[in-house]
Amino acid sequence: MGKSSTQRQDALDLKPAILELRHIGKAYSSAGDGRQVLTDLSYTLRAGEYVAIMGESGVGKSTLLNLIAGLDTPDTGEILIDNITLSSLDDDAATRLRRREFGFIFQAFHVLPHLTLSQNIALPLLLNDLPVEGAEHMLDSVGLAGRGHHFPRHLSGGELQRIAIARALVHRPKLILADEPTGNLDPDTAHDILMLMRREIKANSASGIIVTHSHAAAATADCVLVLTKDGLHPFVAEKAADLPKQIK
Numbered sequence: 001m002g003k004s005s006t007q008r009q010d011a012l013d014l015k016p017a018i019l020e021l022r023h024i025g026k027a028y029s030s031a032g033d034g035r036q037v038l039t040d041l042s043y044t045l046r047a048g049e050y051v052a053i054m055g056e057s058g059v060g061k062s063t064l065l066n067l068i069a070g071l072d073t074p075d076t077g078e079i080l081i082d083n084i085t086l087s088s089l090d091d092d093a094a095t096r097l098r099r100r101e102f103g104f105i106f107q108a109f110h111v112l113p114h115l116t117l118s119q120n121i122a123l124p125l126l127l128n129d130l131p132v133e134g135a136e137h138m139l140d141s142v143g144l145a146g147r148g149h150h151f152p153r154h155l156s157g158g159e160l161q162r163i164a165i166a167r168a169l170v171h172r173p174k175l176i177l178a179d180e181p182t183g184n185l186d187p188d189t190a191h192d193i194l195m196l197m198r199r200e201i202k203a204n205s206a207s208g209i210i211v212t213h214s215h216a217a218a219a220t221a222d223c224v225l226v227l228t229k230d231g232l233h234p235f236v237a238e239k240a241a242d243l244p245k246q247i248k
Contacts, residue, residue, distance in 0.1 A: 018082055018174050018207045019045040019068060021232075025076035026063055037063050041077070043225070043232050047174075049206040050201055052218035055227035061211045064227065065177055068209070070094045079220060082174055099127045103206070105178040107199070109160045111152045115167030117163055118148030124171040138166035141203075142196060158189035165197050169204050176201055176208040182217055194220045 023040040029036045037060040045051065053125060055061055066072040067079060070086045077088045081101055089097060103124070111120050122135040139148050142162040152160060161181060168176055181197065182190035198220050202207040220225045226233045 015047040016082075017080070018047050018049075019043075019209075020075070020080040021068075022080070023077040023087075024064075024067065024074045024079065026060070026066075026067065026072075026074050038067075038074070039229070039231065041231050045175075045207050045209065047207055048202070048205060050198060050222045051210070051225055052210045052221035052223075053209060053225045053227055054213065054218055055144060057213075057238065059227050062179065064208070065179055065211055068175075069104075069177060070098055083097055099124065100171070101174045103109050103171070103173040103176045105161075105164050105168045105176065105181045107180040107183040109157075109164050111160055111163055111167075114150050115151075116148060117144065117150050117152070117155075120152070120163055121148075121170050122175075124167060128171050131172055134170050135166075138170045142166045156189075157185055158193060161185065161193050162196065165193070165200060169200050169206065172204055173206060176206050178208065178210040178212075180212055180214075181210065182212075182214065187226045190214070191216065218232070 016075075021041055021043045024038050024040040027036045029035075041064075053061055053064070063072065067074055068081075070079075070081075070089070073087065081097060084097065086094065111121075115123075117139065117178065118132075118135045121130040121138050125132050125134055129236070136145075136148055139145055142165055144159065144162055144166075152163070155163070160229075164181070168178075176197075182193050185193060194217055197208070197210075208221075210217060212218055
């Protein structure tokens with residue numbers, strides 16, 4: 001018999017925290033007026049957990065991703081990555097942490113056109129002084145074995161996103177951040193990519209956060225977090241129909 005959601009959560013609670021958000025606040029000034037984007041936001045993401053964040057446009061989803069990645073700083077509170085407080089790092093140390101512990105997947109792929117597929121995937125390995133042989137293994141893992149010598153112009157949108165997933169995972173980071181990774185894909189291709197992303201995150205013992213407006217994308221995560229002006233609200237979602245009415 002399968003485990004209940006309570007049993008799964010109890011098992012998850014025993015795993016180490018990869019990301020801790022502690023009372024995060026962030027505001028932006030525009031034309032002399034301050035707009036509070038995030039207020040007293042707290043959450044813990046544990047090893048092996050894959051979550052989706054949804055919410056209305058402008059609620060602060062992209063801001064939250066930028067804060068987690070260390071590309072912006074909160075006005076209040078602390079962010080810890082694998083027990084390291086981001087605010088304690090200088091710019092060079094933060095860059096090294098980002099290279100080592102993060103993998104990024106974007107809607108626009110950001111594949112370099114003048115590099116082969118293998119060279120694109122190997123970039124994080126080179127930046128972290130790791131052997132580049134891992135790139136060929138990741139090509140196989142995402143269903144593109146034997147095509148490492150090809151250039152991005154030869155690939156479809158779905159195949160390019162497979163390369164982006166392989167590149168994000170090749171150096172075995174602890175945390176994957178995905179921002180609308182299937183926004184440019186047709187529904188069937190998007191489903192294949194989402195299941196591949198979930199499988200590879202789990203296979204590489206990583207944790208993942210996907211920010212999306214897609215109910216189908218959110219339903220592939222272990223749980224859905226709804227970001228509102230009142231904070232981040234987690235709940236278990238087995239399928240898209242379970243999502244709260246206010247975000248449908």
